[in-house]
Amino acid sequence: MPARSVPVELPGVLYFATTSPVWGGGRAFHDPEAQGTTLAVAHLLTPAQFSDVAAQEMGREPGADLDLAEALGHGRAVLGEGRYETLVSPGELEGCPVVTFTAPWAVAGVTHVAPVARYLRYLATGLCETGAWSTGTVAAYLAGAPGAAGSWSAARVRELIGG
Numbered sequence: 001m002p003a004r005s006v007p008v009e010l011p012g013v014l015y016f017a018t019t020s021p022v023w024g025g026g027r028a029f030h031d032p033e034a035q036g037t038t039l040a041v042a043h044l045l046t047p048a049q050f051s052d053v054a055a056q057e058m059g060r061e062p063g064a065d066l067d068l069a070e071a072l073g074h075g076r077a078v079l080g081e082g083r084y085e086t087l088v089s090p091g092e093l094e095g096c097p098v099v100t101f102t103a104p105w106a107v108a109g110v111t112h113v114a115p116v117a118r119y120l121r122y123l124a125t126g127l128c129e130t131g132a133w134s135t136g137t138v139a140a141y142l143a144g145a146p147g148a149a150g151s152w153s154a155a156r157v158r159e160l161i162g163g
Contacts, residue, residue, distance in 0.1 A: 002043035007132035008098070010038040010090050015107045016115045016147025018083055026113030026147045028123060030102040032076075032088050039127055039141055040100070042093055054101050057084040072097050078104050112147035120152065121160040128161060135163030 013036035016026030030038050045053070048065055055062040059082070070077035071087035079085045086104045089097055103110070115123075120142055127138045139157035142148055148157075 002045055002049070004044040005130070006042050006044075006093070007127075007130035008040050008042045008093060010040055010098075010100070012036060012038050012090075013107055014038045014141075014145045015110075015112060016145060017103070017105075017110045017113050019113055020119070023116055023119040025116035025119055027083065028115070028119075028145075029083070029107075030088070030100060031107040032090060032102070034107050039133060039138070041126055041130055042098060044096065050099060054084065054087075057101060058082065068097075068099060071099055080104075107146055114147055114151035117160055120148070120157055124157060124161045128163075135161060139163060 010030065010032065012030055012032035013034040015029055015031060017029055018027050019025065020027045047068060051064065051066040052062045054066055055064070058080070066087070068087065071089045075089050077087040079087065081104055083103050084101045086102050087099055088102055089099045091098055124138050124142055127133060128135055135158055136154070139161070140154040143152045143154040143157045
């Protein structure tokens with residue numbers, strides 16, 4: 001488990017694309033180059049913990065530590081062309097480096113895919129549990145993300161999380 005978790009707002013936008021075989025709909029990605037703000041939860045992890053989570057999301061065998069030097073030094077490291085194989089480091093938080101993973105493509109360069117209800121509920125619940133944003137703010141944020149927009153309304157997302 002993470003040593004600590006805190007809400008963060010990262011530069012860029014959240015969008016949904018590709019189809020998850022686990023969730024059955026669009027997966028969440030972050031485009032740090034796009035104009036906007038991404039609501040997120042930062043987890044304080046060891047490099048080994050981060051490497052394990054990243055390997056699982058990349059579809060790789062866990063166990064090997066990722067080399068984070070390029071991402072930390074240059075803000076970005078592309079480890080492959082697939083989903084979640086791009087490391088992004090937007091800076092530091094309370095003296096700790098912030099690193100996340102996303103796809104190598106931009107929000108404008110991919111077909112958007114609507115997420116399914118249980119995936120949106122999962123994301124919304126995590127954001128709401130931080131206490132940083134209201135249910136209405138989280139619902140509007142997720143419903144307005146490319147991929148969800150047009151398929152989900154803020155009211156429907158609020159219903160998913162009982163708000």
